[in-house]
Amino acid sequence: MNISAKKYFPIFVLPTLIAFLISFAVPFIMGLALSFTQFTTVTDATFVGFDNYIKAFSEDTGFLSSLWFTVKFSLISVLSINVIAFSLALLLTRSLPGTNIFRTVFFMPNLIGGIVLGYIWQVIINGILYNFQYSITSNESFGFWGLIILMNWQMIGYMMIIYIAGIQNIPTDITEAAKVDGANSFTTLFKIIIPSVMPSITICLFLTITNSFKLFDQNLSLTAGAPSGRTEMLALNIYNTFYGRVGYEGVGQAKAVVFFIIVALISLIQLNITRRKEVES
Amino acid sequence: MFKKRVLSFILALISIITCLSLAGCGEKDNAAQVYFLNFKPESAAAYEELAQKYEEEKGIKVKVVTAAANTYEQTLKSEIAKTNAPTIFQVNGPIGYDAWDDYCLDIKDSQLYSFLSDKSLAIMDDGGVYAIPYVVEGYGIIYNNDILNKYFALKDRQTEINSTKEIKNFESLKTVVEDMTKHKDKLGIKGVFASTSLTTGEDWRWQTHLLNIPLYYEASQINKDTDPTLNLLDAKNIEYKYSKNFENIFDLYVNNSSTAKTLLGSKSVADSMAEFALGEVAMVQNGNWAWSQISGVKGNTVKADAIKMLPIYTGIEGEESQGICVGTENYLAINKNSTKEQQKASLDFLEWLFSSSTGKKYVTEELNFITPFNTFNEDELPDDPLAREISRYMNDNSLKSIPWVFTAMPSENYKKSIGSDLLDYVQGNKTWDDVRKTIIDKWKDESK
Structure with missing residues (x-):
């Protein structure tokens, strides 16, 4: 049972895992990183430290x-x-x-x-x-x-x-x-x-x-x-x-x-x- | 066991195929050399047609995407980060250019720039040219001449003014409007002015367009030799000394409106234009872009040749020679990050649009643009009543048009907070002095 579960892992879990990574984990980490930067679009950003948090409050x-x-x-x-x-x-x-x-x-x-x-x-x-x-x-x-x-x-x-x-x-x-x-x-x-x-x-x-x-x-x-x-x-x-x-x-x-x-x-x-x-x- | 294996194999195959076919879709998009992100929802259909025409004529695929009303910045922000980013996009003036300067290509040597009749209209930075206006628009007080004539024919009217030609300043406008309100039942209207739409997102006619007038007079006094828009761009503070004049006209709109003050917060621009089109009101403040809205209202009663425009008078000294507000907030820019071929193809498309006979026909007849380009003859103007009024005012040398200095307002937030304050003012939660303070203080805050 255990062996077959391992064997089929890529087929049954991988698609969901990839979808989760693409649509949740990656945007989440990017969002976290972007909160410390100044940016216009999500692909160009300059680091500004905690400035944004100070301004927010x-x-x-x-x-x-x-x-x-x-x-x-x-x-x-x-x-x-x-x-x-x-x-x-x-x-x-x-x-x-x-x-x-x-x-x-x-x-x-x-x-x-x-x-x-x-x-x-x-x-x-x-x-x-x-x-x-x-x-x-x-x-x-x-x-x-x-x-x-x-x-x-x-x-x-x-x-x-x-x-x-x-x-x-x-x-x-x-x-x-x-x-x-x-x-x-x-x-x-x-x-x-x-x-x-x-x-x-x-x-x-x-x-x-x-x-x-x-x-x-x-x-x-x-x-x-x-x-x-x-x-x-x-x-x-x-x-x-x-x-x-x-x-x-x-x-x-x-x-x-x-x-x-x-x-x-x-x-x-x-x-x-x-x-x-x-x-x- | 064997069956299971076959099944899993098939499943894996299916998922691979789906991935591939999705990627395939992406590639198809790549074939489009020109990707134009359109700002004007009212022109979406015309642009689609135009793109097809261009492909037939030149064999180059043009992709047109239209952002929904009031969401251009949002759409642009997400689209431009993609691999297949727009090659042509729009900025709304010097402040808009500030946000997108990293993406604008220098188009000083392009033919498009050479088409521009007044080169100073383009957005320049350090000797380069980064965005070019493509349409000139104007706004003022649009009125229904039939209703005005009906009023002037009234025996018991109490004004000395006998025709709209005699409305030359705020004083005369006010007397006519207030007397018309007294006779509104006889004139068959619900109010003189259409609803002062103050719903969030529908208040730009006041917080941007109307505020333009007091700001212009102030800006032109800062330095008489330089462009008022540039004066405002440099100003970190404004005095806002024509607050009283803004109050004059705004109160006139609200007090002689078809809608009770307390209900204005639920009205949209479309509501106001519908009231005008149905003949329920005599006047509405808007610009020539509103023609499609007026003509598109079902069962409209206003006749095309009865639609005229007046300048917006606010009681500022010397306003007898004031014209309507003419300017643009539509500038085209080419994406610096797209490939050389794409940039060239994009410029080719724009040059074709504004200089070939097919392109020009679309611009005047379908898009209804008055362009700032010298490739258009004087008889190649859009044929709608409002565009004709704009040209009439622009060509009248005795009148001075007011430029759109509002493109120098510090941010969207700035306009938004004034809009909310105006709503609070009509609902009695704030005084005019509070509005004045917001206009001054927010300018300082937002241009930091």
Whole structure:
């Protein structure tokens, strides 16, 4: 078995490995290197040391305010998405008529691309706000809540499917035993269902946190940072730094590296914490 | 076991074939000697056709790629790093040249440069010529003469002005516009001016084009003997003393608009042009490139011969002799890093485009360009109402055109922050003084 696995390694793993190297590892290392340089295109660069990192934080390029906005956004959207998705999953795992149709319907928004969703919601939100002589750019809180609604609408269905799979995997003997022992639905939920679906919670939290932090398309098409960059999230801020000013490509790159470290750190900590709570059923 | 081996062999074979065929695609591209990265999405179809014509005539393949609106810099950045990089690309003026100077070929000895009627228009650096403008454009206040005439025919209008010829300064423009707003129901319009589009990316008519006017007057006073654009390029600080004049015209646009102030943040340029084309408004600030947008609107009611243009008056002394804003931000450059053959083929293509009869026909009729080249006769001009207005103003010796000094603005970020400030201003979150401060401070920050 071991020998044949070795023998077939080039055939089965190599293509994926090459693809991984070309499309992930090489760009990642290049990006890291470029953050220490000044460049116009990725093939010509001059080394400038930590200059870009200093500029990224010290100058008024909106990095810190974007970071704060992103953190606020992520907190609220992660909470609301997971709570709503889990409640829906609970509802749709009961033997009610039409659950399959509802599952499909809730999942569908996830199949639409972010840019399209952003424009659709821009039209919807503006359509409502027009009645009060406002538009989505009138106030940053409109943009903020618009993004939250949009993100919820898109992600809930996906997370719901994961939770449904988790709930359906709970062995029925446990729930039946609980019922026989006289546990009410509240106790069943907190003592049996939630601990049993901990693996699903881990993955759902991971997906929502990283997706909220990395949100770009939806942000670009819904508000594009208006008014005055007050609804600009980190990814969009990096993009604007990169293309907004000659000689600032490296600063954008430096911000991207910082961004990567933040997202990686937060998701690693989250994975560690929630993994510890997982139980063997 | 044998079967497995055969299977794995077949799989390996398939993957090798795929790799080869992908590489094959890459090679096909190589056959294109000329690769033109086009800036103008509205001309994409015309360029494609042109490339085919050229291949039929000369047997040389021209590849045309068009960057989507507002993404030229991004596209160029990624395309030029490729092995098959564009051989012809575009820079948007002296600031754009700064970013790409390592890639621009010196084309001082080319025929294309010799075509240029005014040699000073080219971008020069240390005695070399690196980029050549290929189209002259102009902007001002486009108006619908039918609606204006309707207004002048009104019995109860309260102005002394009897025709658009008498609108010669900001004062007269303002009185006419404000009186028209009072009579807008009678005139059948929603507002005098089309929406002041302030969505991010749709605000260039204000943060770039309109700001050009106060900046020009300031720049021409820094040193009267030198070119105002060069004056601005050297300026590390600006005084921005015509802030009041910018406010004059901007307020006039916003207060007499078809759209409420608070909704301007959701309007695009296309929205404004559609309002104008449908006859819902009488005036809109834009340039001759907008003709395709006006004529392309379904069910448009504005007649081609009723479309005229006025200079943008802001209340600066002596503006009676001011013309429209004429200039260019479209400069062609040849890629220094492409092969000698490619460079020659690229220049040949451009020279063919701007001097052969087929090429010139496309330039005037399909691309609608007014070119700065002496290979074009006076009767070889595009035949759309806005281009005709531009030529009329350019040929009127009593009026002085305003050059496009905005090509000296320090960065895209600079324009962007002014755009966001203007949006905040109309929505009441910032005062005009805040906008003024941004215009001055950001200039200093961004030109460091």
